[in-house]
Amino acid sequence: MKDQVQSYLQSNFSHFLIENREIHTNLPYFTLKPEGIVPVCLALKEHPEFAFTFLNDLTSIDWLGKHSVRFEVVYLLKSPKNKHFRIQLRVPVEEGEAVPSIVSVYAGANWPEREIFDLMGISFSSHPRLERLIMPDNFVGHPLRKDYPLEGPGQDYLIQDLLTLHVNEDMSSN
Known part of the structure; x- marks a missing residue:
């Protein structure tokens, strides 16, 4: 199935493919330019022979100095029709670049894309509601980045804002 x-990808989407670098994984993987992720996902999902109808996982990697690109967004697609055959699609992303959202292809990508945005700072263009999911709205930084300080940047501002909010709420209710 991998072949x-x-x-199929080489004959139909060669303009989106990037040569794979050596990564140790037990799954077949294909590296794509960001602009190729939506059309390739849609084609693999709708192709009657492949039928990658299930987005099994969506995550990101911070390579920080180990590769020429800072981040990589990794999509794990599964084909229930083909005995749950799985492939990875990988999209390299530099700091400040956005990856097109695949929510229009896989609705289940909504929250994982928001989680990646929140914790890694990778943006997804055309996402229906790209905002923080886990961290407070006023949180500074992205805590899953490898260069994020272990002790955090100092979170006193979060406590101060929370206290101010509750003091104001208590005063207005009297």
Whole structure:
């Protein structure tokens, strides 16, 4: 199945493919330019032979100095029709660049994309509601980045804002 997917992608989407670098993984993977993620996901989902209809996982990697690109967004697609055959699609992203959202293809990508945005700072263009999911709105930074300080940047501002909010609420209710 890997060879058929590879052949299909090379013949139909070669302009989106990037040569794979050596990564140790037990799954076939294909590296794509950011602008290729939506059309490739849609094609693999709708192709009757492949039917990658399930987005199994969506995550990101911070390579910080180990590769020429800072981040990589990793999509794990599964084909229930083909005995749950899985592939990875990888999209390299530099600091400040955005990756097109795949929510229009896989609705289940909504929260994982928001989580990546919140914790890694990678933006997804055309996302229906790209905002923090886990951290408070006034949180500074992205705590899963490798250069984020272990002790954090000092979170006193979060406590101060919370106290101010509750003091103001208590005073207005009297």
